[in-house]
Amino acid sequence: MTGNAPILELDRLGKVFSADGHSVAALDDVSLAFTRGECHAIVGESGSGKTTLANLVLGLIGATSGEIRFDGATLGRSRTREQKRAIQLVQQNPLSALNPRRSVGASIRLPLDVHDLGRRSERDARVASLLQEVGLEPEHARRSPRGLSGGQRQRIAIARALACEPELLVLDEPTSALDVLVQARVLQLLQRLRQERGLTYLFITHDLAVVRAIADRVSVFQKGRLVETGPVETLFSDPKSAYTRELIGAIPVVTEAEAALRAAIRAGAPVPAGAE
Amino acid sequence: MASNTLQKPVLAIRGLRLAFGDRRHPTPVLHGISMHIRPGEKVALVGESGSGKSVTARLAMGLLQDQKRVHVSGSIFFDGIDAAKGGPEIARRRGNRVAMIFQDPTSALNPTFKIRGQFRDVLRSGDRSISNDEADLRAEAALAEVSIPDPKRALDSYAFQLSGGMNQRVMIAMALANRPQLLIADEPGTALDVTVQAQTLNLMHELTEKTGTSVLLISHNLGVVREFADRVYVIYRGRIVEHGTTAQLFNDPRHPYTRALLAAIPKISGGGLPDLPERSPEFESPLIVHEGCGEPTEAFA
DSSP states (O other): OSSOOOOEEEEEEEEEETTTEEEEEEEEEEEEEEEOOOOOEEEOOTTSSHHHHHHHHSSSSSSSEEEEEEEEEEEOOOOOHHHHHEEEOOOOOOHSOOTTSSSHHHHHHHHEEEHOSSOOOGHHHHHHHHHHHTTTGGGGGGGGGGGGGGHHHHHHHHHHHHHTSSSEEEEESSSTSSSSHHHHHHHHHHHHHHHHHHEEEEEEEHHHHHHHHOSEEEEEETTEEEEEEEEEEEESSSOOOOOHHHHHHOOOSSHHHHHHHHHHHHHOOOTTOOOO | OOOOOOOOOOOEEEEEEEEEOOSSSOOOEEEEEEEETTTTTTEEEOOTSSSSSHHHHHHHOOSSSSSSTTEEEEEEEETTTEGGOSHHHHHHHHTTTTTEEOOOOOHHSOSOOOHHHHHHHHHHHHHHHHOOHHHHHHHHHHHHHHHSOOOHHHSSSSSGGSOOOHHHHHHHHHHTOOOOSSEEETTTTSSOOHHHHHHHHHHHHHHHHHHHHHHEEEEEEHHHHHHHOOOEEEEETTTEEEEEEEHHHSOOSSSSSHHHHHHHOOOTTOOOOOOSSSSSSSGGOOEOOOOOOOOOOOOOO
């Protein structure tokens, strides 16, 4: 999978928000490449610029400087239908992401109609198979999202994003609102879908333990700047920046092995490989 | 610390049941839970959303009992009264004998009053005769104690002018200002960044050790519980399923539900994701109590 041309490239990307004479660089001169088929995590605390990054990639806001390239082509704010289809979003709170007045089936079918995908007569069958792909039943199509659990709703949001046959999924804290047992199942589902469909993930999260479980690469942001990027193993064995060490050092952990790793990182020592 | 088993508990909950709805078709939420906290102890009640952990905290504060369509039985012994009955007895103790810290400090503070006025109200609930000047002096000292750099300026601010971390410090300072016997912390710092959350927990730990205040920590985060608590109750769908010291529970989890929770949490040391069900009849198996951790039998009140 490595050695592939990157599917998404950010080239000296910058975004400045200004109001009343004040301006804030929400994203400052960020260059980053996303390899096809990888799960690339974007990590940072509030105000780090991770949501701004997502909004730029999705074309919801325009960049102040720099360039975004997708499959080699420059992505501006005005995008072709095809470019819009290729990048889809899964949000943190599935209840507010799904229209409560629309049935689950109608929500998943809408992108099929908008992008005119497949034959009209086959679209309901497509909805049913998408529901099964995310671990739900075809019967869920008739239900309202209100009557479903948080985990089921997030599965529906994922099915809707998949309906467009995207190449890149922007996952914005997709499991932060879920209970741990539900989170584990949804992360497993995302892992499986990525392998089966060859998807690329831009996975935004504040939870470094989730990053460890699901990501191949990770980029750490602080106040709009990229402070560290690399393979996930390297980040946890030998974090380069003081900020990354601070972030890992603050995570509440549940096992002795984690506590030992965290203590080593707090002390600033590289963790020997296999010391897990 | 824990294991001062000779001292009378500060809080003792016995067979607490709670249901919502009309009398003929109530929806049970708590199915008879019992727990206790001794002086100076930090006890966690940990569970997922809908398990009943937050309503337990609200009942202990007397905040639910007076509402309509709320049915409570069992008892909550605190400071010589039965708080399960609700009413003025527990209301009088709120803010001075028992205090609470909430998840989102910015929305827990009143946006229409400056911190100064809110702090005066808190101090006045502990001492009615306190003058404004005296209250301000005590407030400044309390804010300095939680490492707020410029206490005077903080007192003259509205909550929305301060950061989440600052508001959390203000909340902690207010909650402990009257030296309560018991502090109830409901998901403290969950809405904040991890580094700020860690500072919040350290601060709570430090100050409650100093004042000897007992803490009931309500959390869904087992990591936070392991860092903070001396003893832990695990709650699942309105029932306590496991009870032990923090070391017992994390080194030797025995209940299927506790084991599943611990296995399902992603670890920074790696190890991938386990294949676990979201629900299982096994999770409803009976309570497991670790050695030396039973409910006290001595008389209360």
